[in-house]
Amino acid sequence: MSEHIHEQISAFLDDELSAEESAFLVRRFTGDTLAHQQTVRYAAIGSVLREEGLLANSMILRDRIHAVLEGAHTTQGPVRVQSQGQMRWARMLAAVSVAASVAVVALLGLRMLADADSSAVPSIANAPGAWIEPGSYVVPGDSMPVVQVVTPLPMRFTNYMMQHGQVASMLNRTSVQSNVITEGESELTESMADELQVQ
Amino acid sequence: VRNGSAILLAVVSVGLTEAACAGELARQWLDRMHTALDQQTYEGTFVRITAGGPETLHVAHRYVDGALHERIVSLNGVGREVIRRDDNVHVIYPDQMVVRVDKVVASNPMVAALPSYSRTLEPHYELREFDTDRVAGRKVQIISISPRDEYRYGYLLWLDWETAMPLRSKSWNDLEHVIEDIFFTGIEYPDELPDSAFVQTLDTDGFAELRSIEPEEDELAPETPWTIEGLPAGFELTASMLKTMADSQHPVHHMVYSDGLATVSVFIDSPDAETDVAEGFYTLGSTNTYSVTRDGRKITAIGEVPRRTVEAFVTSLRAR
Secondary structure: OOHHHHHHHHHHHOOOOOHHHHHHHHHHHHHOHHHHHHHHHHHHHHHHHOOOOHHHHHHHHHHHHHHHHHHHOOOOOOOOOOOHHHHHHHHHHHHOOOOHHHHHHHHHHHHHHHHHHHHHOOOHHHOOOOOOOOOOEOOOOOOOOEEEEEOOOOHHHHHHHHHHHHHOOHHHHHHHHHHHHOOOEEEEEHHHHHHHHHO | OOOHHHHHHHHHOOOHHHHHOHHHHHHHHHHHHHHHHHHOOEEEEEEEEEOOEEEEEEEEEEEEOOEEEEEEEEOOOOOOEEEEEOOEEEEEEOOOOEEEEEEOOOOOHHHHHOOOHHHHHOOOEEEEEEEEEEEOOEEEEEEEEEEOOOOOOEEEEEEEOOOOOEEEEEEEOOOOOEEEEEEEEEEEOOOOOOHHHHOOOOOOOOOEEEEOEOOOHHHOOOOOOEEEOOOOOOOEEEEEEEEEOOOOOOEEEEEEEEOOOOEEEEEEOOOOOOOOOOOEEEEEOOEEEEEEEEOOEEEEEEEOOOHHHHHHHHHHEEEO
8 A cells, every 4th residue: 555545644634635626535435445455553553552443433424424425415314413523524515526326345344343342342331230440440341241340350360461471572561560569449350240240 | 742743754854874773772762671670679559450450559579589579569558569579479458358378489491581672573563762851750762662563562661761771661552552551650769678677567467378289390381281372573482380279270372472572471271170260351450361171171271462363362262
């Protein structure tokens, strides 16, 4: 993939791409899987850098695509309330001519990429008794309901964590060793909590 | 950093020649980081934020004559400590009045077997170099490691401009959530640290001591009776060993898989072992575990990877 497309993707996510270029890029998404994936990855990185929740950025990405759709089909309303900047961007795109089928495919393709995990593993936000930390620190979701428990870890888990800490990559080793001495609350599936309470 | 995409744009707008080198520069930074993490002498305080909440820790780290010494102390609560010195790792739990002592295998064959970062990462992660920033009062270079599939985490690293030490690390999971943010609030790089920096400060008189049994030489790399078919792409078996844990006389088979950055440990208990490991998923910081019982054995996978990955390892395990 050329650096030009990298630049276009960055500008697209920053809402700085012209309407024509945006339309071209969205068309390109339909046949360029690498560009698809690159866009999703850049959206994620940009969101982490901006201290935002990543899901919010996925929404922005989808809105960008929706805005292109809007340019082609003004009868379709926006999927969610857009910011002033996004509305401006959408208006700017009103004159853009994008083949609807191409744009829809692009949108669905991106959505599939962005939603790949949340479709397979429902977000914890939808789980019974969901527990969500403030800001972007969200407990990884899982299909199993979770409960909040307090450490200490079970002895065997501590053993495993210690042993794993010896082989974890240098980057993750501090994190793993911190796990061993953490006093914070950790997350346990309900079935595990039941077993531990029995013990 | 105010605008991440602007940084991306800055990176990609520096010209084709320079930009083409971006991945290579990131690779060089990661190589430097790998060396720094092990061999750099440093002492500092860092904050770790996970779903469990924030925690402040102090770390001292030195590498002397081929030996790693490290002490990490939680500055919250009762102040648990983990001290690694020479071949021993001590973990002190004041609240439980327990000291765990584990033996670090000299010239650990598992660690030695782990590939370095840069050689095998590219098919599974995209490396990029971004702008500079400041963390803990020091200039840093921002590097991203973005996974190309849903079986591993992504990382943003803020690497010390001078030492390549990661002064901040943010990881995000396959559900597009930031799951861990570790950042130094202050760090120093003294030429050397005194022995006193690696001595426990807690009085452990009367504490119970739990020791694991050091594996015999022939247990360090036994021929594994297990195999995992259909691993997530890029993960390869890098080591296996038998280990007798501190809470049991029955050895546990430990298999280590790595994709060059993420590591997954698979533990297979003896059918005779009694264990307090319950079935299901467990999440602690960026570490996920998954356990099941199969043919009377408890099988557990642990790794800094998404749940789907540890689950894939456990469900794909087969006897040879």
